[in-house]
Amino acid sequence: MNELLEVTNLTKSFQLHAGLFAQADQRVYALGGVDLTLRTGETYGLVGESGSGKTTLARTLVQLEAHERGTIRYLSSDGSAWEVRRGDRRNLERYRQEVRYVFQDPSSSLDPRMTVGDLLTIGARQRTRGKDRAGLVARAREGLDHVGLRASDWDRRPSEFSGGQRQRIALARALVTRPRLLICDEVVSALDVSVRGQILELLLDLKNRFGLSMVFIAHDLDVVAYMADRVGVLYGGRMMEEAPSRLLVEKPLHPYTKLLFDSAPGAGIRSRETSAQKLTPTRALTGCPFAPRCPLVIDRCRTEIPLPRAVGPQSGRLVACHRVEAE
Ligand SMILES: Nc1ncnc2c1ncn2[C@@H]1O[C@H](COP(=O)(O)OP(=O)(O)O)[C@@H](O)[C@H]1O
Ligand SMILES: [Mg+2]
Numbered sequence: 001m002n003e004l005l006e007v008t009n010l011t012k013s014f015q016l017h018a019g020l021f022a023q024a025d026q027r028v029y030a031l032g033g034v035d036l037t038l039r040t041g042e043t044y045g046l047v048g049e050s051g052s053g054k055t056t057l058a059r060t061l062v063q064l065e066a067h068e069r070g071t072i073r074y075l076s077s078d079g080s081a082w083e084v085r086r087g088d089r090r091n092l093e094r095y096r097q098e099v100r101y102v103f104q105d106p107s108s109s110l111d112p113r114m115t116v117g118d119l120l121t122i123g124a125r126q127r128t129r130g131k132d133r134a135g136l137v138a139r140a141r142e143g144l145d146h147v148g149l150r151a152s153d154w155d156r157r158p159s160e161f162s163g164g165q166r167q168r169i170a171l172a173r174a175l176v177t178r179p180r181l182l183i184c185d186e187v188v189s190a191l192d193v194s195v196r197g198q199i200l201e202l203l204l205d206l207k208n209r210f211g212l213s214m215v216f217i218a219h220d221l222d223v224v225a226y227m228a229d230r231v232g233v234l235y236g237g238r239m240m241e242e243a244p245s246r247l248l249v250e251k252p253l254h255p256y257t258k259l260l261f262d263s264a265p266g267a268g269i270r271s272r273e274t275s276a277q278k279l280t281p282t283r284a285l286t287g288c289p290f291a292p293r294c295p296l297v298i299d300r301c302r303t304e305i306p307l308p309r310a311v312g313p314q315s316g317r318l319v320a321c322h323r324v325e326a327e
Contacts, residue, residue: 003039005036007035055185058103103187167187237289294323
């Protein structure tokens with residue numbers, strides 16, 4: 001195995017109870033069998049509107065959620081490949097040091113009672129089971145510098161910082177365990193437009209400096225394409241299209257990817273979604289989840305799941321659509 005991560009047929013559902021979002025009890029497939037490969041050193045971008053399954057995928061990758069079906073294989077730093085599973089305590093411990101998750105809202109992920117110093121060291125100390133305490137504190141202090149904060153920030157609390165600075169703290173915390181892979185889930189979405197660019201540049205800088213691989217998740221296709229080497233387009237818990245960023249931007253092929261581009265810029269498609277529409281894609285386990293909204297839909301789309309297939313000569317592009325012709 002040469003790839004850092006190899007994900008096949010990842011499946012995860014949630015039970016919804018009758019109420020606000022469902023008329024009756026039903027099972028919602030947040031991930032309906034996702035394949036994804038992450039190469040070492042690569043940034044893989046994941047895009048899709050709200051409810052498409054991005055966060056579930058991220059949380060499953062770091063095993064905050066257990067998957068029901070499918071496999072996640074990881075190429076460890078010692079060169080051995082193993083399957084990421086809940087029960088595998090020993091490997092999972094190392095995996096959680098090497099693969100770190102950073103998410104959208106730093107306010108909710110940073111305990112307001114703790115100082116920055118505590119935030120950076122307490123979790124990491126648990127992860128490393130108290131080993132190398134001095135090294136850890138030194139790395140945490142260095143981490144502040146790497147993310148553009150001051151040494152004097154060590155004793156301050158999250159509430160004393162702006163949103164952008166809090167996201168810097170969250171990044172510093174992720175770096176303490178010397179990760180190889182960062183999973184960034186909408187890390188700039190909650191920030192003012194004016195500081196988004198700074199955090200994106202910081203991420204690129206950290207990636208180069210530490211040779212990180214990255215899964216970069218956002219609902220904004222422009223941002224994802226800017227950050228990523230390859231982009232996967234998720235809808236209704238399924239991968240609709242995957243291609244090198246430039247190729248995807250120059251020529252989106254899947255009808256859903258085209259729709260994503262048409263609805264740019266800014267809030268785009270997301271703001272036009274009603275909650276009913278948002279839930280629609282995740283229900284279907286037969287056929288294409290995009291069929292109800294697709295301008296090219298035919299009967300076959302409602303009954304037969306379109307599997308991702310290579311389109312274009314050696315382009316590295318996969319499209320899951322019955323209607324897109326191989327070129
Ligand atoms: N804990 C949960 N319980 C029930 N449904 C959930 C839960 N987490 C996510 N879902 C559902 O799974 C789908 C995908 O959600 P999510 O992964 O958060 O999407 P995204 O991050 O792309 O907005 C949505 O329909 C959402 O309502
Ligand atoms: Mg999300």
